[in-house]
Amino acid sequence: MAENSAHSTPRPTDEKVDVLIIGSGASGAAVAWSLADTRMRILCLEQGDWMKPIDFPSNGRDWEARRYSDFDSSPNRRGRDTDYPVNDADSIMKVANFNAVGGGTVMYTAHFPRLHPSDFHVKTLDGVADDWPVDYWTLEKYFAENDRMMGVAGLAGDPAVPAHTPPMPPVPLGRTGTRYAQATNNLGWHWWPSDIAIATTEYEGRAACINLGHCTPGCAQGAKASTDITYWPQALRAGVELRSRCRVREITTGADGMATGAVYYDPDGVERFQPAELVIMAANGVGTPRLLLNSAGGAHPNGLANSSGLVGRNLMMHPWPMVTGYVDEEMDGDRAPQTVMWSKEFYETDPARGFLRGYTLQYSRGTGPVNEALLALGRGLLPWGRDHHKAYRSMLYRRLQIGVACEDLPEEHNRVTLDPTLKDSHGIPAPRIDYTLSENTQAMMEHGIARATEILEEAGAANISSSTTALNYPGHLLGTARMGTDPARSVVNEWGRCHDVKNLFIVDGSIWVTSGGVNPTSTIQALALYIADCIKQRLADATLFDGGGGNF
């Protein structure tokens, strides 16, 4: 029985598996699929449900309202029984996520940029934070494999990123993108049609996008690449087992310090023990540190795999001001994929700007009738009373909005801890978030807001406003179990294995060393595929559980 288990009552024990994966989201699905060809017995435990196309809001007339109820991006407001609460009350950035088979990819916007080569060498190039122990070129073939598996639309030839050819043509520029492109060309700045994980043609049995618009709260058409419809069907066919509505409480360890499996609650709420030879964490940048901290025990009183004290620290969340304006003709609104193009003009460091590192400008389209009213209300632009109708009509389907995707640097005081009182529906301690903005981030945000404002002005927009204080919360949860070669300065080594526990791996966003200025999922998945290959290679030469590191 588990050395660090505090519970003495007998609990049912399941049949041992070779590999236990915790979490079925972006990274859990990719690692499960990749390991399936080893023919090992692989099991994934996922606390959430399988989603069905009929579940998604765009099926009904209340599609916009459901973004504020059962499809809210905050687990606290959503409050499904498959969610866990997060105390982010004192944090300027809030947590956005989705807990289901497919994880955050069910609820993401599918904007799919990669980290840049320079992002892996921030210390060497810019003298800040730390370099990663892997680089872009190591991950390159995994990026390509992941693009194929997820199904990415985009246009080859962007001078701002290394060459690559997305498997499908880009999403249409539409009216909104054309207006943005003209304005950005007038300013002489870079832009390019975004890589987006949305099928623009039929793809691997999935239907093409029909412009439902509400990509974020789940795609009823199945055109958006969430892992429940990309990786998982293939992984299941290859023999991987996935048990939904199973919430893991803790990872258990033996006297030798190796992981022995996990204690979890099955769909009936029965506490069970799942033994495993190898455990892989894929519960995201909040769920994974929460679980490691909840696995504290005799030999590791401060949490599992935490001899560095860094589990939960260096949380990065991408502060993301949104700059909005209105033009005088009808734009695409919500009748299109939500993002359209990016600008990397201010991505690479230029110290003359007054901050280090940089940001992507992510050009979005507009919203539908309800959301337009709510967003305008939030910005103080929509009056009540007699003037309401006139003002509303000047905004509906006239919105332009640009997000400033800022790279936040790792800071140890930005962190995930266990809340002393808050618990989930199984009584498991819930996470607490503490996060503040650094001066570098604030300077970057101001710079980005000013540049986005220039673009909107050039596009002829009026009533321009920005969310300087009420930041958008993009659901990017990174850095809380960082990679590195030095066990005193990192939680996992350069191929994802915990320094402290030689059969425990982490493949989700926790392992990021720095955050870059891009949406993370493409790189999270490339890393998961890379770690899976490292595991397979080391299984083949029987070095998986050896000490020491070193890339193969």
Next chain:
Amino acid sequence: MREESEVGLTEAERYDLQRLAGIMIPADAAYGVVGADDDLIFADILRSLGRDLEAVRTALARLRDLAGGDFAALDEAAAESAAMVLLGKQDAVTFALGRAVLQCYYRDDRVIAALGLEARAPFPRGYELPQGDFSLVEAVRGRARMWRDLDGTGDGTGDGATDAKGG
């Protein structure tokens, strides 16, 4: 509470909310729209309070305070001015009140039709989206490599380096 409806509001609260909704979004013949106090829309508002119920009750309690204890008793002008004071306070409570009203108003078939839109869910028909002008990308395509790597090149200074490694 005895007089509380299945939606969690008392009869007095329901009355105040309906009156308030009509002040927030009044009917307007020029635009051909009913107000948010229209019976059908208001029934939808009541049914859909959901997670905003407590915030809406708090807003209504504030409104009663602003009205000196009885919003229903105020004449039209006084009611409107009390409502505007309430709505002028920009916080989570008034935003939740706004959401409760707006999410139902802007999905009403008549309102949607008056806006010139189709009253239907996005799925399964979706929408047409024009391709737009992709020729605009040619202004960017020829730019020198912008991304940096360990060698420090590609900083947009026009070194013209080609992508030797990228696939």
